[in-house]
Amino acid sequence: MSDEVEPGYVRVRLDLSYDGTDFSGWAKQARGQRTVQGEIEDALRTVTRSGETTYELTVAGRTDAGVHARGQVAHVDLPAELWAEHQEKLLKRLAGRLPKDVRVWSLTEAPEGFNARFSAIWRRYAYRVTDHHGGVDPLLRGHVLWHDWPLDVDAMNAAARGLLGEHDFAAYCKKREGATTIRTLQELSLQRGADGIITATVRADAFCHNMVRSLIGALLFVGDGHRPPEWPAKVLAAGVRDSAVHVVRPHGLTLEEVGYPADELLMARNKEARNRRSLPVRGGCC
Structure with missing residues (x-):
C-alpha cells in the first residue's frame, strides 16, 4: 500500500498534547461528539481560511474518551502553496484558536516516508x-x-x-x-x-x-x-x-x-507495520 504524498502537497508533522477529560476520544465521530481530531481540524481550517475544505489528520495512537496525551504525534497533508503562505505564523494562530485543553507544540515538514501511525516503532x-x-x-x-x-x-x-x-x-x-x-x-x-x-x-x-x-x-x-x-x-x-x-x-x-526510527528507515517501517502479524509456530511434533 503506497503512502506517497500527492504532488503539490507537503506532509506536516504535528507534536501535540491534550487533557482528555472533556473529549470523546481522539477520532471524529458521526454523532457529533467533541473530539481532539475534530477540534484541531476545525482550527486548522479556520486559521488557513480553507472554507469548507478539511485536511484530515492521521495520528500515532487513537486515544479513548478520557485518556490524556503529552507526546501525541499526528500528520496532515497540506497544499504546498497553503503551507508556504501560513507556515511562519501557523503555530501561533492555532494557539489562539484552539481550546485550552489541546495544544500543538510544533509543526514541521515531515521527512520522506513518514507516517505518524505506521512509521512509529x-x-x-x-x-x-x-x-x-x-x-x-x-x-x-x-x-x-x-x-x-x-x-x-x-x-x-x-x-x-x-x-x-x-x-x-x-x-x-x-x-x-x-x-x-x-x-x-x-x-x-x-x-x-x-x-x-x-x-x-x-x-x-x-x-x-x-x-x-x-x-x-x-x-x-x-x-x-x-x-x-x-x-x-x-x-x-x-x-x-x-x-x-x-x-x-x-x-x-x-x-x-511516540518513537520513530531514523529518517532513512521510515519507509521500510511504514510498509512493515501494515502487514498483518502472526505468531511463529513453536515447538515440534506430538
Whole structure:
C-alpha cells in the first residue's frame, strides 16, 4: 500500500498534547461528539481560511474518551502553496484558536516516508494510581486513579515480567473485526514515587483496544492481593477474556511519547507495520 504524498502537497508533522477529560476520544465521530481530531481540524481550517475544505489528520495512537496525551504525534497533508503562505505564523494562530485543553507544540515538514501511525516503532504510556487512604490530591484527580486497597508494587512488577515480549494479547484486548491482537510488549514496570503515586510505564510497538487499561486492571488485582503474581500470565496464555480482568478508568492514562526510527528507515517501517502479524509456530511434533 503506497503512502506517497500527492504532488503539490507537503506532509506536516504535528507534536501535540491534550487533557482528555472533556473529549470523546481522539477520532471524529458521526454523532457529533467533541473530539481532539475534530477540534484541531476545525482550527486548522479556520486559521488557513480553507472554507469548507478539511485536511484530515492521521495520528500515532487513537486515544479513548478520557485518556490524556503529552507526546501525541499526528500528520496532515497540506497544499504546498497553503503551507508556504501560513507556515511562519501557523503555530501561533492555532494557539489562539484552539481550546485550552489541546495544544500543538510544533509543526514541521515531515521527512520522506513518514507516517505518524505506521512509521512509529513504539508508543509509551503511563498509568498513575494511588492507594493513599485519603484518596487523590484534588489537583490531580483528573489524572490519577484512586485504588482503595493497599498495593504491593513488588508483586505487581513480578506479575508484569510474565507479560513481556511478543504475544497474542486477545485476553487483554477488545476484539475488533479483522484486526490482529498480536503485539510486542517492550516494557511494563511500576514505581512508587515520593508522593505515593504509583506510575506504571507501558511501552509496546502498538496497542490494541483497551489493552493498557486491561493490563493495569490485572496488575492491580495482584497488587491488592486478590490474585497471585502468576495469574496475569496465565490469563494471557489462555487467550480469552477473563471476567476478573477489569478495564480500569481512563483518566489515569496518558500517552507520553511516540518513537520513530531514523529518517532513512521510515519507509521500510511504514510498509512493515501494515502487514498483518502472526505468531511463529513453536515447538515440534506430538
